[in-house]
Amino acid sequence: MTRTIRTRAPGRVNLIGDHTDYTGGLVFPMAIDRWTEVSGVVADRIRLTSYHDEQPVDLPLDPPPVSAGWGRFVAAVAAEVRPTFGIEGVVQTTIPVGAGLSSSAALELTLALALGFEGPPLALAQLGRRAEHRATGIPCGIMDQLCIAAAKDGHATIIDCHSFDVSHVPIPGDVEIVVSFVAHRELEASGYAHRVAECAAAELVVGPLRTAALADIAAIEDPKVRRRARHVITENQRVRDFAAALSLEDYKSAGELMVESHLSLRDDFETSTDAMDRTQGEILRQRGVLGARMTGGGFGGCIVSLCEPGAKLDGWRVRPVAGAART
Ligand code: GLA
Numbered sequence: 001m002t003r004t005i006r007t008r009a010p011g012r013v014n015l016i017g018d019h020t021d022y023t024g025g026l027v028f029p030m031a032i033d034r035w036t037e038v039s040g041v042v043a044d045r046i047r048l049t050s051y052h053d054e055q056p057v058d059l060p061l062d063p064p065p066v067s068a069g070w071g072r073f074v075a076a077v078a079a080e081v082r083p084t085f086g087i088e089g090v091v092q093t094t095i096p097v098g099a100g101l102s103s104s105a106a107l108e109l110t111l112a113l114a115l116g117f118e119g120p121p122l123a124l125a126q127l128g129r130r131a132e133h134r135a136t137g138i139p140c141g142i143m144d145q146l147c148i149a150a151a152k153d154g155h156a157t158i159i160d161c162h163s164f165d166v167s168h169v170p171i172p173g174d175v176e177i178v179v180s181f182v183a184h185r186e187l188e189a190s191g192y193a194h195r196v197a198e199c200a201a202a203e204l205v206v207g208p209l210r211t212a213a214l215a216d217i218a219a220i221e222d223p224k225v226r227r228r229a230r231h232v233i234t235e236n237q238r239v240r241d242f243a244a245a246l247s248l249e250d251y252k253s254a255g256e257l258m259v260e261s262h263l264s265l266r267d268d269f270e271t272s273t274d275a276m277d278r279t280q281g282e283i284l285r286q287r288g289v290l291g292a293r294m295t296g297g298g299f300g301g302c303i304v305s306l307c308e309p310g311a312k313l314d315g316w317r318v319r320p321v322a323g324a325a326r327t
Contacts, residue, residue: 003042005087007113008035009106009324011095012147013179013304014295015156016261017239019269020232021141023199023209024162026239029143030171031151032179032318034096036106037327038114040089046078046115051092061086065134073107076135080127083115098184100301105144108132109324121149121323122164139196140297151323158243162210169243171320175251175290176307180315182279185300192297195228195269202229209233231268235261255291255306259284262293271298279303286313 010031017027040048046059050070057071061083066075070091091110095103108128117124128145132138146166147157155168171177202225203209206216209232217233220226238257245254262280266272272280276294280303283292288311295304307313 004040005042005089005114006037006039006327007110007325008037008327009110009113009148010035010151010321011101011103011106012144012151013101013177013302013318014143015177015304015306016242016258016293017143017235018261018265018294018296018298019195019199019271020210020235020239021143021159021161022139022196023203023232024160025210025232025236027143027147027159027161028156028169028239028242029147029159030156030177030318030320031148031323032101033321034094034101034316034318036091036093036095036103036110038087038089038091038110040087040114043086043088045088046074046083046086047088048074049090051090052097070107072135073104073131074111076131077108077111077128078115079134080131081112081115081117085116087114089114096181098186099181100185100296100298101179102144102148102296104132104136105148106324108135109145109148113324113326121166122146124324125149137193139193147323149323151321153322154320156320158239162208169246172246172249172251174249174309176309176311177318178305178307178311178313178315179295179318180279180283180303180305180313182276182302183273183300185297190297190299191271192299195271198225198228199232201225202232210236227268227270231264234264234268238264251290251306251308255289258291258293258304258306265294265298269298273298273300276300276303283313286311289313 125145288308292305
């Protein structure tokens with residue numbers, strides 16, 4: 001009998017807490033109602049076509065590394081899962097690709113499930129992160145994969161990227177979250193790896209940034225590295241304050257923290273772009289917008305806004321959904 005396979009994984013938007021995960025800091029992402037799905041039947045190779053790429057993928061169960069295209073994610077996931085069966089099927093997605101909404105993490109996780117991965121969300125997330133490193137060489141943190149693996153319907157997640165603790169936080173019904181696309185980006189070609197290295201350089205002086213105090217950074221000689229450290233330390237605190245503000249239904253303060261986060265990423269971490277700053281500024285002038293910031297790795301991507309219901313804002317209104325699963 002033919003065994004059918006059907007899996008899906010959502011994208012994510014990060015509400016606050018960017019460029020903190022790879023130093024074991026705090027992040028506040030939310031899985032969104034846009035998904036990447038794999039469907040097919042069990043086969044003896046991995047044969048996949050995509051609605052979004054003309055190039056099909058056809059690989060053995062133990063594939064060699066693939067250096068380009070979406071096949072490199074398939075090869076990397078297979079190398080991590082070591083599947084005992086393959087698939088003949090189709091990949092489709094409603095997540096905009098290359099927009100900072102974790103389309104690659106969603107692909108990794110849905111593929112891992114399709115190829116038979118069994119295990120808890122943290123193990124799935126760690127596998128996806130290793131696959132990302134293999135496929136792209138980007139030294140990403142755990143935020144995207146862990147949010148997408150562990151998300152709960154109606155909730156965002158606060159993740160402690162040191163202990164990997166995930167808390168599910170309900171998103172109140174009296175606010176809306178809107179994602180506005182600015183520009184495509186390629187993290188590989190961006191300064192992402194540089195930022196990771198600069199944070200490591202800061203940690204050589206002050207120890208783990210997740211426990212460092214703002215006063216400690218005076219000891220960092222290089223002014224650029226000092227600014228990177230200041231962003232991380234203040235951003236971790238903003239995640240805590242944002243969580244507290246949401247729980248008190250103090251949406252005004254939550255919005256202000258998002259704006260502070262944007263400014264810190266713009267000025268101290270330098271991961272924003274002129275186009276993103278312009279869009280964020282325009283959004284903030286709209287009636288009913290409580291806060292807006294760049295989201296994710298930066299160097300392009302999207303602006304995420306916290307709004308009063310009905311705010312007239314161009315973009316995708318996104319809803320918090322459950323994590324990756326067989327369907
Ligand atoms: C990308 C990475 C994440 C995280 C963000 C920035 O999305 O994949 O691990 O570092 O950038 O917060």
